[in-house]
Amino acid sequence: MQVAIVGAGTMGADIAQAVALGGDAIILHDIHEHTLRQALGRISRGIDRGVSLGKIDPAIARRAKRVFTLCTDLARCAAADLVIEAVPDDLDVKQTVLRALDDIVRPDAILATSTNVLSLTVLAAATRLPERVVGLHFFKPAAIMRLVEVVRGDLTRQDAIDGAVALAQRMHKTPIVVSDAPGLIVNRIAQAYFGEALGLLDEGGLDAPAVDRLMEAAGFPMGPFRLLDFVGIDSAFDVAQTLFEATYHTAPYRPHPRLRRMIDAGLTGRKNGRGFYSDG
Amino acid sequence: MRVLIVGEIPFVDTLAGICRAKNHKVDLFLSDDLEDQAVLDDMVRAATRCQIAIESLNESQSGKLWLIEGIEANMPAGAPLLTSALAASATEVAGWTEHAGRVVGYGLLPPFSPTGLVEFAPALQSDFEAVSTARRFWEELGFEVVRVPDAPGLVRPRIVCGIINEAVRTLAASEISIEDLDAAMQFGMNFPRGPLTWADEIGLDVVVGTLEALQRYLGEARYHPAPLLRQKVYAGHLGKKTGRGFYTYEPLAP
Numbered sequence: 191m192q193v194a195i196v197g198a199g200t201m202g203a204d205i206a207q208a209v210a211l212g213g214d215a216i217i218l219h220d221i222h223e224h225t226l227r228q229a230l231g232r233i234s235r236g237i238d239r240g241v242s243l244g245k246i247d248p249a250i251a252r253r254a255k256r257v258f259t260l261c262t263d264l265a266r267c268a269a270a271d272l273v274i275e276a277v278p279d280d281l282d283v284k285q286t287v288l289r290a291l292d293d294i295v296r297p298d299a300i301l302a303t304s305t306n307v308l309s310l311t312v313l314a315a316a317t318r319l320p321e322r323v324v325g326l327h328f329f330k331p332a333a334i335m336r337l338v339e340v341v342r343g344d345l346t347r348q349d350a351i352d353g354a355v356a357l358a359q360r361m362h363k364t365p366i367v368v369s370d371a372p373g374l375i376v377n378r379i380a381q382a383y384f385g386e387a388l389g390l391l392d393e394g395g396l397d398a399p400a401v402d403r404l405m406e407a408a409g410f411p412m413g414p415f416r417l418l419d420f421v422g423i424d425s426a427f428d429v430a431q432t433l434f435e436a437t438y439h440t441a442p443y444r445p446h447p448r449l450r451r452m453i454d455a456g457l458t459g460r461k462n463g464r465g466f467y468s469d470g
Numbered sequence: 471m472r473v474l475i476v477g478e479i480p481f482v483d484t485l486a487g488i489c490r491a492k493n494h495k496v497d498l499f500l501s502d503d504l505e506d507q508a509v510l511d512d513m514v515r516a517a518t519r520c521q522i523a524i525e526s527l528n529e530s531q532s533g534k535l536w537l538i539e540g541i542e543a544n545m546p547a548g549a550p551l552l553t554s555a556l557a558a559s560a561t562e563v564a565g566w567t568e569h570a571g572r573v574v575g576y577g578l579l580p581p582f583s584p585t586g587l588v589e590f591a592p593a594l595q596s597d598f599e600a601v602s603t604a605r606r607f608w609e610e611l612g613f614e615v616v617r618v619p620d621a622p623g624l625v626r627p628r629i630v631c632g633i634i635n636e637a638v639r640t641l642a643a644s645e646i647s648i649e650d651l652d653a654a655m656q657f658g659m660n661f662p663r664g665p666l667t668w669a670d671e672i673g674l675d676v677v678v679g680t681l682e683a684l685q686r687y688l689g690e691a692r693y694h695p696a697p698l699l700r701q702k703v704y705a706g707h708l709g710k711k712t713g714r715g716f717y718t719y720e721p722l723a724p
Contacts (some may be wrong), residue, residue: 329658337658364657366650375646376658379665382636385692386629395619404616404625407587408579409662414629442636442692 193357194219194270194295196287198229201304202276204332207233209274210254211246212360217259217266226260233258236333265294272300272353274326279306279428285316292317300353302326306377306425307432310343310370321347324354327374330421338363339374372436377429381443384426387414388446398466419465423449423458471607474516476541477501477526478673479711480580481554485524488584488611501527501537510540517544522607526578528557529675531683535566542567550600552576552607556627557679559687560593560620571597574604577624580671584612591620622683630668631680637665638696648716666716670709674702 191214195206198220206218206229220226237254240246259266264287267273273295277287284303291301301323303313314323325341338358342351351367358365368374373381387401402413410417418426430445437443452458452465459465473489475482476499486498497516503509517523523545527537534557542551550572553563560575567573575591582588588608592601608615618624623631633655641651652664669677678695685693702708702715709715 335658337654339654339658364653366646366654368646368654369644371644375640375644375651375654378640379633379636379651379655380659382632382692383629383659386632389688389690390625390628393619393621396625400616400618401625404587404589404618405629407614408626408630411660441690442694 191215191271191357192217192269194267194273196220196264196267196273196275196291197277198225199276199278200232201328201330201332202274203229203232204236204330204334205274205276205304205326205328206258207236207254207333208361208363209357210257211237211240211250212357212362213250213253213257214357214360215257215259217261217270219261219264219267221262223262226262230258230260264290267291268294268296270295270299272302272357274302274304276304279308281308281312284308284313288313288323289316292319298322300324300350302354302357304328305341307373307428309372309436310341311345314343314345320345322350324350325370326354326358327376329376336362336364337376338365339376340365340367341370341374342367343370373429373433378433381430381433383414384418384430385446388448391448415466419459419467421459422461423452423465427453471495471521472519473497474513474520474523474541474545475499475526476504476513476523476537477554478528478676480671480673481526481578482524484580484582485526485578492611501529501533504537504540514540514544517541518546520545520549522550522552522603524552524554526554528554528679529673530679531558531686534558534563534679538563538566542569542573545572548572548599550574550603550607552604554578555589555591555620555624556622556676557683559622559683560591561595562622564593564595570595572600574600575620575624576604576608577618577627579626579630587614587616589618589624589626590615591618591624593620622687623680627672627680628684630665630672631677631684632692633661634665634669634672634677635681635693635696635699638669638699641666642696642698669699670715670717670719673709673711674699674715675708678703 193214194217196219237251241251304326310325314320327339329335340354355365398415402416405413427449433443457464463469471494473494474497475486486496489496499513527534555575564570564573573593574596577589648666652666655661681693681695707714713719
C-alpha cells in the first residue's frame with residue numbers, strides 16, 4: 191500500500207518509522223526540506239536502535255530504510271491510498287492541510303489525522319468527503335508505544351475505519367476503535383492519574399518524588415509527576431483544558447491550577463529541562 | 471504474636487497468609503461471616519486474647535464503624551489496632567474508639583506481598599507506643615514501611631480508585647468494550663493492569679467505599695462514584711471475590 195505522511199516533526203517521523211517497518215511504501219512530506227532530512231536521520235537511528243536491541247530483524251530494517259520518497263510538494267501525495275496528517279495540533283493548521291489533501295488524493299483514499307485533543311468530526315468537516323476521514327491517536331514515543339486509538343467521527347464510514355485498523359496492525363500496533371469524544375479513552379482516564387496526584391500535593395505532607403515512588407512501587411513505570419514531565423506539562427494541560435471546555439466546565443474535569451502556573455513560568459517538563467524535576 | 475485479622479477478601483486472607491508465614495498465630499474472620507451470631511461471638515473472644523488486631527473493611531463507613539467498635543471494645547489494653555485507612559481516615563476511626571491512642575492506619579492495594587511496601591499512617595491521636603509497635607510489626611512481616619499523611623485512601627488506593635472511577639464513567643459513556651478499555655490503559659499509558667481488572671481485584675464495594683469517603687472528606691464532585699459502579703455493587707457483582715464484576719471468573723477451587 192502507498193502511504194503518505196504529511197508533517198515530518200517528531201510525531202510524523204515516529205509514525206513513519208512504524209509504517210516503514212510494517213512494509214508499506216511511504217511518501218514523507220514536510221514544507222521544510224531540513225525537517226525531512228532530520229526526520230530521516232531520526233527514523234534511521236530509531237530503526238538501528240531496534241536492531242541492536244534485537245527487536246527488529248536486520249533484513250526488515252534494511253528494507254524499511256528504502257521505502258521513503260521525500261517531498262515538499264503536497265501534490266505528490268496524489269498517489270497515496272492512505273494519508274496520515276501529522277502537522278501541529280491546531281484546528282486551523284490541520285483543517286487547512288486536510289482541505290488541501292481532500293482536493294489532491296483520489297476519492298477512494300483514506301484521510302487519517304493524528305490528533306491529540308481536537309475533535310475528529312470537526313476536523314473532518316473541513317473536507318468534502320468527511321466519510322473517509324478517520325483519526326489515529328498515537329502515544330509518545332509513537333515509534334514504540336503499542337496502542338493506537340482509531341477514532342470514528344460522527345460521519346466516518348466503516349471502510350475507512352477498517353483501512354486504518356489494518357494499517358495499525360501492519361505497524362505491529364494494537365488498534366482500538368473509539369468514538370469521537372473529548373480525551374477519547376486514554377487521555378480522559380489518565381487525567382484521573384494526574385488529577386489525584388496533584389490533589390495530594392495540595393493537602394501537604396507529600397512531595398512529587400514521594401508520590402512517584404509509591405506509584406512506581408505499585409507497578410506504574412513512571413509516577414504521575416515523572417510522566418507529566420515526560421509528556422509535557424503544556425500537553426497535559428491542553429488535554430485537561432479541552433476536556434473541561436468540552437464538558438461545559440463539569441467539575442471533575444477542572445484542570446489543576448498548578449499546571450497553568452508551571453506553564454506560565456516556563457516549567458513545561460523534560461523538553462526544557464524543568465518541570466516537577468529539573469535535569470542535572 | 472497472636473494476631474486478629476478481620477475484614478474483606480482478598481485483603482485479609484492475603485494478610486493472614488503473610489502473618490502465618492512469619493509464625494504469628496492468626497485468628498482470621500471474614501466480615502461477611504460475622505452476620506452469624508456464633509461467628510461474631512468467636513471473633514469477640516479472639517479479640518480479647520489478641521496482641522495486635524488488623525481491620526480491613528472498606529465497603530462503607532457504617533460497616534467499618536460497627537466492626538471497629540466490636541473489635542476495639544474487647545481488645546486487651548495496650549494492643550494496637552491497625553485500621554485500613556480506605557473508607558475512613560485512621561483519625562476518624564480512632565475517634566470512634568474508647569482508646570484512640572492505639573489506632574494506627576495503613577494502606578495496602580491488591581495484589582500485594584511482603585516484597586512490596588505498606589503505606590503507614592498514624593492517626594492524630596496515635597500514641598508513641600502503638601506507632602512503634604505497628605511499624606515494627608509491618609517491618610518484621612517484610613514490608614517496606616512508608617509513612618504518608620492520614621486521609622481516606624492514603625496515596626495508592628486513592629489514585630487507583632480515582633482512575634477506576636473515571637474508567638467506569640468512560641466505559642458507560644462510550645461504546646468501548648471492557649477488554650479494550652483495559653488494553654488501552656495498559657498499552658497507551660503502560661499502566662500495570664487495566665483499571666477494570668484492578669477494580670475486580672480490589673472489590674467494587676471497596677472502591678465505592680473509598681470514593682465515598684473521599685467525597686465526604688474533600689467534597690469534590692469527581693469522587694462521586696460512577697453510577698455503573700454503584701449498580702454493580704447493588705447487584706452483588708463485587709469482582710473476583712464474588713465470581714463476577716466487570717469480568718466473570720471461574721469459581722475458586724474448594
